[in-house]
Amino acid sequence: MTDEPTISAGGAVAVDTDELEAAALRLDDAASGLATAADEATSAALRAGGADGALLLYGQGRTAAEALEASAAAARDLARALRQAAATYAMVELRLTRDAAVVAGDDAAALRAQGGMDALAQEWPGAVAAADEALDRAGRVGGTAVAQLAWGGLIAGPAGLGVFGLGLLPAFAAGLAAIRASGTGTVGAGRAVLPGGAAATLDPLFTSQRVVAPGSLAAAAARIPASGAARVRVEQYRYPDGARAFAVYVAGTRSLGGSDPWDITSNVGSFTGRRSDALATVEAALTQAGARPGDRLYAFGHSQGAMIAGQLEQSGVYDVRVLGTLGSPTVVDAGEATLTAQVRHADDPVAALAVGHELRTGGPGGFVVERVVDPPAGVHDLGLPGHHLETYVQTARSADASADPRVLALHERLAELAEAEPIEVREYGARR
DSSP states (O other): OOSOOEEESOSBOOOOHHHHHHHHHHHHHHHHHHHHHHHHHHHHHHHGGGSTTHHHHHHHHHHHHHHHHHHHHHHHHHHHHHHHHHHHHHHHHHHHHHHHHHHHTOHHHHHHHHHHHHHHHHHOTHHHHHHHHHHHHHTHHHHHHHHHHHHHHHHHGGGTTHHIIIIIHHHHHHHHHHHHHHTTTEEOTTOOOBOOOOOOEEEEEEEESOOOOOOSHHHHHTTSOOSSSOOEEEEEEEOTTSOEEEEEEEOOOOOSSSSOSSSHHHHHHHHTTBOOHHHHHHHHHHHHTTOOTTOEEEEEEETHHHHHHHHHHHHTSSEEEEEEEESOSOEEOOOTTOEEEEEEETTOTTGGGTTTOOBOOSSTTOEEEEEOSOOSOSGGGGGOGGGOHHHHHHHHHHHHTTOOHHHHHHHHHHHHHHTSEEEEEEEEEEEO
16 A cells, blocks of 8 residues: 545535525624623622622632633634635635636636635635645545656657657546536436436356355455456345345446447446446346345445446435445435445546545445555556556555544444345346
């Protein structure tokens, strides 16, 4: 491992700055009330001067007054912090709006956004640095990926691959900027999967009644088909009350085109929100394995398979308990009943397609795991080492060992499967 992973609750969340200001105003009112109470406590302490036990009463009065004054100061500080946060969110939004306008060639909109940024910076100078920090973190995946690909392209140039450095890299960087600015790469809550492809022919490769439920993120990730003919793996479980659950593991892209539905065409289909041939094939595999609408589903996938796993949740057909994605180019705003685990590498250009638009998705406890796989830049980066499934399994293993409470919550959710009786596991290949 070259870089220890960081585990967080997610990136961008929708923030209503008007609500923040309203909360700040309520805190201002509370601070005023506390200050008034402090003055009254001080007056009462002074009036106690002629009473029996005057010194004790005065001390108690001053202690109460000081506590009220401290509470008033804390309320004022919190109100200012909320306004600072609102200014930071507004600055980030204005910057993204400006960048989107620049990409779209809308000079007037870009100037308006820049004017708003300048005015905000005058009132809240700290918002500039705070927005820099937030955007720096959001851009870490894409920035690292682009930098390493740039270095790889420059080294490869003298060896006859200069076309990559001079052509594909700028196109990738420009495309990445456009995706970030437009919001493509995210799937909003409630968005339906658009109609599209058809299921390919399933080739049963393996069936067994011997299966052990995965107890960790790495154990689940390791079951995603990584080589050979398998494209999807389905495990069936049955609870004592007769309810059934399924775990599905979906492979990433395997071909450029042809008879294999796990190709570039399916990649583009899923990325643009359509039912690709690969998604339709996974749905058919689940049906053939016995899954019915409403059954519990634990969905995991890598790369294209991660997009498909997200679309299974998006479709609403199954009760998706866990959505685990590794190296996904999209982020799905999953429902509250779904626990999400996103694993992303900072030097993975595929994961970079969704960066900057991370969502705190799903129910409480969802998390994002990030790390840099291969910090030194070089020609080997053309092989996209940060996107390989085996490195994602390593990252998942490190996250499992972290004792982070969010990861432990995932382990508890996966333990639901251990309470069921394993029925069978099936693996399928597919061909158009």
